[in-house]
Amino acid sequence: MENEGRGRRRHGENNGRRRWLGHLLFMLGVLAVWELTARLSGVSPLLLPPVSEVAGSLWSDLGSGVLSRRIGFSLLIIFEGLALGIFGALLLSAVVWTSGGRGARIVDSAVAFLHPLPGIALLPLVIIWAGTGRTAVLLIIVHSVIWPLTTNLTGGIRAVPEHLYDVSRNYRLGPLQTMAHLILPSTLPYLIAGLRIGWARAWRALIAAEMVFGAAGGGGGLGWYLFQQRVFMDTSGLFAGILLIMVIGVLCEELLFESLERATVRKWGMSR
Amino acid sequence: MREAKKKPAIAAVELESKAGQSISGPPLLQAEQVSFGYQHRPRRSKAALGTEGMEDVEGQGVEGQAEVGRVILNFTLSAAGGDFIAVVGPSGCGKTTLLKLLGGFLHPDEGRVVWRGRSIDNPDPSRVMVFQEFDQLFPWKRVWANVEFSLQHGINAGQKQVRMERVEDMLQQVGLYEARKRFPFQLSGGMKQRTALARALVCRPDMLLMDEPFGSLDAQKREELQELLLRMWRQHRFAALFVTHDISEALFLADRIVVLPGPGSAEHIEIQVNLPRPRDRSAPEFRTYYRRIYGLL
Numbered sequence: 001m002e003n004e005g006r007g008r009r010r011h012g013e014n015n016g017r018r019r020w021l022g023h024l025l026f027m028l029g030v031l032a033v034w035e036l037t038a039r040l041s042g043v044s045p046l047l048l049p050p051v052s053e054v055a056g057s058l059w060s061d062l063g064s065g066v067l068s069r070r071i072g073f074s075l076l077i078i079f080e081g082l083a084l085g086i087f088g089a090l091l092l093s094a095v096v097w098t099s100g101g102r103g104a105r106i107v108d109s110a111v112a113f114l115h116p117l118p119g120i121a122l123l124p125l126v127i128i129w130a131g132t133g134r135t136a137v138l139l140i141i142v143h144s145v146i147w148p149l150t151t152n153l154t155g156g157i158r159a160v161p162e163h164l165y166d167v168s169r170n171y172r173l174g175p176l177q178t179m180a181h182l183i184l185p186s187t188l189p190y191l192i193a194g195l196r197i198g199w200a201r202a203w204r205a206l207i208a209a210e211m212v213f214g215a216a217g218g219g220g221g222l223g224w225y226l227f228q229q230r231v232f233m234d235t236s237g238l239f240a241g242i243l244l245i246m247v248i249g250v251l252c253e254e255l256l257f258e259s260l261e262r263a264t265v266r267k268w269g270m271s272r
Numbered sequence: 273m274r275e276a277k278k279k280p281a282i283a284a285v286e287l288e289s290k291a292g293q294s295i296s297g298p299p300l301l302q303a304e305q306v307s308f309g310y311q312h313r314p315r316r317s318k319a320a321l322g323t324e325g326m327e328d329v330e331g332q333g334v335e336g337q338a339e340v341g342r343v344i345l346n347f348t349l350s351a352a353g354g355d356f357i358a359v360v361g362p363s364g365c366g367k368t369t370l371l372k373l374l375g376g377f378l379h380p381d382e383g384r385v386v387w388r389g390r391s392i393d394n395p396d397p398s399r400v401m402v403f404q405e406f407d408q409l410f411p412w413k414r415v416w417a418n419v420e421f422s423l424q425h426g427i428n429a430g431q432k433q434v435r436m437e438r439v440e441d442m443l444q445q446v447g448l449y450e451a452r453k454r455f456p457f458q459l460s461g462g463m464k465q466r467t468a469l470a471r472a473l474v475c476r477p478d479m480l481l482m483d484e485p486f487g488s489l490d491a492q493k494r495e496e497l498q499e500l501l502l503r504m505w506r507q508h509r510f511a512a513l514f515v516t517h518d519i520s521e522a523l524f525l526a527d528r529i530v531v532l533p534g535p536g537s538a539e540h541i542e543i544q545v546n547l548p549r550p551r552d553r554s555a556p557e558f559r560t561y562y563r564r565i566y567g568l569l
Contacts, residue, residue, distance in 0.1 A: 161405070163405050163408040164410065166377060168425075169394070170397065170399075170401055170426070172395075172397060173425050177425065181425075182410075185410070186412075268412045269455055269458070
């Protein structure tokens with residue numbers, strides 16, 4: 001059965017490799033169709049620049065450090081927002097867990113109302129409250145992350161097997177120990193699923209917010225880069241930005257969440 | 273076997289309307305007139321309800337109790353150290369509820385549960401519960417870590433090295449040493465229950481409360497684990513309270529069998545099992561006991 005475990009892990013690795021290959025082939029296919037369309041259809045390169053041109057501006061902007069600064073800015077702020085969102089969601093879930101009925105109903109209502117509200121809809125208000133600086137973008141990101149994460153976490157807490165609670169009570173675990181040794185690990189699959197949703201929402205909200213805020217507060221991220229390229233009618237730069245946003249999204253998903261899942265819940269047989 | 277042959281088997285079946293007459297030592301656990309029912313309890317949160325509301329709801333609660341009836345009614349039992357008691361009864365008769373009451377997981381509506389002369393109000397590592405369900409193991413802990421858990425939290429078992437020695441010794445005893453590095457999902461059902469047993473026994477409890485622990489296993493595995501349980505019982509001399517719906521399992525394991533009839537209807541009956549160990553399931557005396565208990569259910 002030792003082998004069974006290993007076999008399953010190897011199977012997982014194969015799956016991962018196949019997924020990567022799939023992603024790569026898909027992208028190459030899209031790029032090929034795009035290149036052909038752009039070259040053969042005679043559409044103005046201002047509307048649809050060929051891939052080679054997009055690659056060129058990608059290369060030069062990456063080389064000059066403009067793009068890498070923009071990427072760095074966006075990633076830094078999104079991870080900050082994710083961290084704050086996770087912290088907030090954990091806090092809210094802890095409230096739900098400790099307070100039982102009433103606290104849970106309040107948090108449930110809060111989630112029910114705020115979850116469907118797109119971050120971008122809050123933007124005008126956030127600008128009035130917090131200006132157009134970094135704080136405002138952070139607020140939007142936290143808003144996009146915290147609600148799906150809280151929904152998932154509270155769902156996860158409700159799904160903790162009752163017998164594990166009994167076992168923890170039997171060995172006299174206090175509330176904090178129960179949280180650390182039971183609730184947190186057993187809600188991890190839900191936490192990761194929530195992070196995936198939260199991450200995708202935050203990434204969209206961030207780009208949107210940056211396009212509205214521009215570079216205020218210094219720096220400016222990928223959204224700001226897109227905005228600039230539009231102003232300068234630099235279509236190939238625009239495409240380069242869009243490509244980057246997608247690629248970074250996929251990379252985060254695959255590298256961060258996939259490997260986190262593989263190292264934890266999938267290794268424990270809690271999800272496949 | 274020789275002893276049993278001297279007397280007619282039926283005579284060996286002693287019916288006792290009241291428990292606690294055949295104690296082999298000072299009582300460890302006593303249930304005194306314990307009653308319990310899962311009615312819709314009055315809400316205790318004063319902030320959620322007005323004071324008037326409180327009175328209303330509490331009034332209803334008392335009525336509700338009478339209507340719903342009891343899962344456990346006037347249950348009395350006395351267990352001494354080293355006793356092996358089985359509780360049998362049809363499904364839904366409140367066996368699990370009873371075990372939870374005796375373990376301190378639930379509180380009786382009436383009567384009390386006494387442990388070493390003091391009322392129980394919480395579960396304690398000196399009385400460890402083992403469940404039927406396989407999800408009683410922590411999926412994220414390897415077998416050894418699942419077993420170590422009770423030493424880390426339940427009792428103060430000292431340094432890591434000391435703990436690990438005890439864990440590995442226990443894993444040898446239940447035959448899981450080779451599998452100690454697996455995660456629960458890589459174990460068969462029998463191995464999972466062995467792990468749960470090892471986790472319970474490694475902190476040397478005075479009493480083991482078992483809720484149909486082998487109920488989800490195939491017949492062969494079940495018998496294997498019954499033998500293992502008896503081996504561990506002889507070696508560690510804990511008291512065992514074993515809930516099951518399987519009469520022959522109860523007869524194979526226990527010295528005393530408490531028969532719970534349907535939900536809250538008649539009184540429970542305690543039967544002394546005077547069969548020599550190791551028990552032989554095909555012995556005529558065994559069958560006689562079987563039919564006797566079957567008739568009571």
